Amino acid sequence: MNGSLAIARRELSAFFNSPIAYIVLCGFLLVAGWLYFSTLFLGGQASLRGFFSIAPVLFVVFAPAVTMRLIAEEKKAGSLELLLTWPLEEWQVVLGKFAAALGLVAVGLAFTLPYAFTVSSLTAQPGTFDWGPVVGGYLGLTLMAASFLAVGLWASAVSKNQIVAFIAGLLLCFALYFVDKVAPLFPDAIGGLLQYLSVDYHFENVARGVLDTRDLLFYASLTTGALLLTTRTLAAARR
Amino acid sequence: MARKFGDRAAMSQPMVSIRGLKKSYGPTQALKGVDFEVPKGQVVGFLGPNGAGKSTTMKVLAGYVLADEGVATVAGIAVGPDSVEARKRIGYLPENNPIAEDMMVLDFLRFVAEVRGVPKAQRRARLQAAIERCGLGGVLGKDIGQLSKGYRQRVGLAQAILHEPDLLILDEPTSGLDPNQIVEIRKLITELGREKTVILSTHILSEVENTCQRVLIINDGRLVADGAPEALRKGEGTVTVVVASRVGVNVEADKVRAVLEGVPGVTRVEPSEGEGGGSLGFALRYQAEDPRRGVFEAAVKHDLLLLEMRHQQVSLEDTFRKLTARAEVRP
Numbered sequence: 300m301n302g303s304l305a306i307a308r309r310e311l312s313a314f315f316n317s318p319i320a321y322i323v324l325c326g327f328l329l330v331a332g333w334l335y336f337s338t339l340f341l342g343g344q345a346s347l348r349g350f351f352s353i354a355p356v357l358f359v360v361f362a363p364a365v366t367m368r369l370i371a372e373e374k375k376a377g378s379l380e381l382l383l384t385w386p387l388e389e390w391q392v393v394l395g396k397f398a399a400a401l402g403l404v405a406v407g408l409a410f411t412l413p414y415a416f417t418v419s420s421l422t423a424q425p426g427t428f429d430w431g432p433v434v435g436g437y438l439g440l441t442l443m444a445a446s447f448l449a450v451g452l453w454a455s456a457v458s459k460n461q462i463v464a465f466i467a468g469l470l471l472c473f474a475l476y477f478v479d480k481v482a483p484l485f486p487d488a489i490g491g492l493l494q495y496l497s498v499d500y501h502f503e504n505v506a507r508g509v510l511d512t513r514d515l516l517f518y519a520s521l522t523t524g525a526l527l528l529t530t531r532t533l534a535a536a537r538r
Numbered sequence: 539m540a541r542k543f544g545d546r547a548a549m550s551q552p553m554v555s556i557r558g559l560k561k562s563y564g565p566t567q568a569l570k571g572v573d574f575e576v577p578k579g580q581v582v583g584f585l586g587p588n589g590a591g592k593s594t595t596m597k598v599l600a601g602y603v604l605a606d607e608g609v610a611t612v613a614g615i616a617v618g619p620d621s622v623e624a625r626k627r628i629g630y631l632p633e634n635n636p637i638a639e640d641m642m643v644l645d646f647l648r649f650v651a652e653v654r655g656v657p658k659a660q661r662r663a664r665l666q667a668a669i670e671r672c673g674l675g676g677v678l679g680k681d682i683g684q685l686s687k688g689y690r691q692r693v694g695l696a697q698a699i700l701h702e703p704d705l706l707i708l709d710e711p712t713s714g715l716d717p718n719q720i721v722e723i724r725k726l727i728t729e730l731g732r733e734k735t736v737i738l739s740t741h742i743l744s745e746v747e748n749t750c751q752r753v754l755i756i757n758d759g760r761l762v763a764d765g766a767p768e769a770l771r772k773g774e775g776t777v778t779v780v781v782a783s784r785v786g787v788n789v790e791a792d793k794v795r796a797v798l799e800g801v802p803g804v805t806r807v808e809p810s811e812g813e814g815g816g817s818l819g820f821a822l823r824y825q826a827e828d829p830r831r832g833v834f835e836a837a838v839k840h841d842l843l844l845l846e847m848r849h850q851q852v853s854l855e856d857t858f859r860k861l862t863a864r865a866e867v868r869p
Contacts, residue, residue, distance in 0.1 A: 305652035313640055377636035381697075384600045384632075385653050386625040537604045537619075 302387040306395025310369065311402050319368070320403060327361050327407045335414045346429070347418055350411075351436040351506045355499050358404075358440070358447050359476050363468025365403055366451030369396045370533065371464040379536060389533045393452065393526055400448045408440060431508035439505030442518040443498050447472045449525035456532040472498075475521075551614045553578045553705055553735040554599065559608035561594055568594040570759035571608070576752075578704075581731035583750035583767075584739035587862050591759045592739040593633055596709050599737070600630040612705055626655070629698030633709040635690055639683035643674060643693055646682060647700065654701040664700055672696040672726065688719035695726060699734075706730060708738040712745060724749055743854045753854070757862040770857050774825055778810060779833055780846040782817040789842070791818055797840050803827030817845055 314320035331354070338349025373379040382392060415437075419428035447468075454468035455461075479497030482490035494500045498521070501514040554576040561569040569591045576582050586592045597603040599610050601621040610617045615624040638646055647668065651661050669675055672692040677685060682693060691711060698706055711727065712720045720742075728749050730736060740746060746753050747767045755763035755770075763770055779798070783789040791809065798807050803824045810819040822829060830847060837844045 301655060302653055305649060308652075309638075309641075309649045312645070313638075317640060376639070377632070377634060378638060380597070380602050380632045381630070381636060384602045384625055384628070384630045385650075386622045386655065387653060388620075388622060534619075537602065 302391040303395040307398040310399030359472040362447030363451040363465050365400045366455050367461045367465040370455040371461045374459045390530045393530045404444045435508035436506040439502045443502050446521040449522045453525050453529040456529045555611045557609045560606050581736045581750045583746035583753045586756040590756045596707050600707050601625045627704045629703035629706045631694045631698045631708045635694040644678040650697050668696040668700045706736045762861045774852040776850045777822045778848040780819045782843045801829050801832035801836050803829035
């Protein structure tokens with residue numbers, strides 16, 4: 300556990316000591332801000348629903364951007380050799396890197412909290428703002444980000460090249476986002492399955508403020524599965 | 539109790555034991571069965587042409603790469619898929635020293651100490667000791683990417699000794715350094731070798747003669763020589779002599795040659811350049827026994843003037859070339 304913590308701390312400081320974190324965060328906040336303002340005044344409602352409905356697309360792009368260098372760069376620079384000869388299990392390395400990525404996304408999400416507070420002050424009568432969907436929305440975004448980051452981390456473990464890792468991660472995340480959009484084209488049985496596989500479908504449930512164990516289980520298993528896969532891929536570097 | 543027992547067991551067992559190690563990368567067989575043992579406290583030099591399997595052996599031992607067949611143990615613990623315990627006892631400096639470019643020296647060493655699980659209470663002292671030992675005091679605040687190669691190498695060494703490992707594995711620790719830096723790093727390695735078991739690989743043969751008690755030469759995935767640097771020369775050499783006759787007496791090359799061939803220890807005599815003026819030169823090869831005394835006595839006995847006698851031992855280079863020559867002919 301200590302090993303994971305050390306890795307996570309090192310990766311977080313690496314993010315913030317290089318332009319990557321700032322570029323990713325600025326990009327994220329710019330697009331998020333634009334999404335927020337462009338939907339807020341159209342609806343004429345004091346809610347973040349417009350923002351939350353498009354935010355998943357944002358993460359399809361930003362999650363792989365955060366994770367792309369985490370393992371690919373170590374492979375390319377050769378420092379993976381040093382990393383794998385330290386007394387750490389592979390899962391500790393993966394967990395540490397994942398935690399750092401999640402930390403960076405959490406910082407990005409924290410910067411969007413002012414939107415929620417501005418919206419809450421826009422209600423006609425003070426104190427009547429419905430916080431349920433907001434809390435659910437943020438929880439959903441965090442869960443979704445975690446699963447996208449885990450998938451992106453695997454993409455980073457597969458390739459030596461950051462760009463390849465980014466594009467592979469982007470495609471995988473997009474597929475996970477998009478899969479339920481084509482569900483109506485298929486018979487019900489398959490459509491239901493596709494819906495279940497969709498990150499966005501589960502996000503909509505959580506963002507409505509409905510906490511269902513099925514949704515939580517989906518995110519937990521997707522994240523864990525992707526992290527386990529990453530661990531296996533990393534261990535295969537020893538061959 | 540358990541600890542005490544472990545210590546006693548460690549006394550009798552070798553620090554490193556490698557048995558029948560085989561490893562292939564795709565179709566190329568990098569190691570074709572390597573066996574050796576290294577007792578505690580020995581400094582071992584690993585020699586071999588590029589691609590002979592030096593780095594692969596070291597990578598397996600360091601726990602980076604898994605062997606296809608065979609066993610490698612460090613302090614009695616197998617280095618394998620779950621080799622965390624073995625890896626704790628090893629300090630490893632990989633070839634080309636791939637360390638984080640974007641970190642400050644001190645931050646990097648702190649990070650390594652943390653990852654290595656150096657107890658918090660000892661961390662400060664260990665860091666200080668490693669920094670002092672590797673002479674890094676002046677560059678602690680610099681980014682590793684800005685350092686010269688010599689300093690980078692020192693950071694790599696500091697990283698490898700932070701946790702006070704029993705075994706140091708150094709893959710080409712002096713490659714790419716300038717002569718001054720080489721001397722410094724070599725000094726450091728000699729110092730470390732006083733208390734630790736060290737395995738280092740190198741291309742510089744004189745380095746092995748200076749720093750190592752034992753040499754392993756690997757060629758084409760197999761160990762071809764194992765012994766002290768002096769022993770590897772096997773007492774072979776050449777004595778070059780230039781003889782002349784006393785004034786008025788003619789020297790006959792054939793006669794002198796016959797005399798020299800009769801000297802005990804000499805295995806072959808070849809004529810070489812004389813110095814003119816009736817002098818003759820010969821190169822005497824010997825295998826085991828140094829023939830210089832015999833040459834002098836023979837000269838006295840046969841009334842020859844010895845103008846020059848030069849002794850040349852076979853260098854480690856020659857041994858190395860002879861043992862590894864076959865690989866270079868291959869396509």
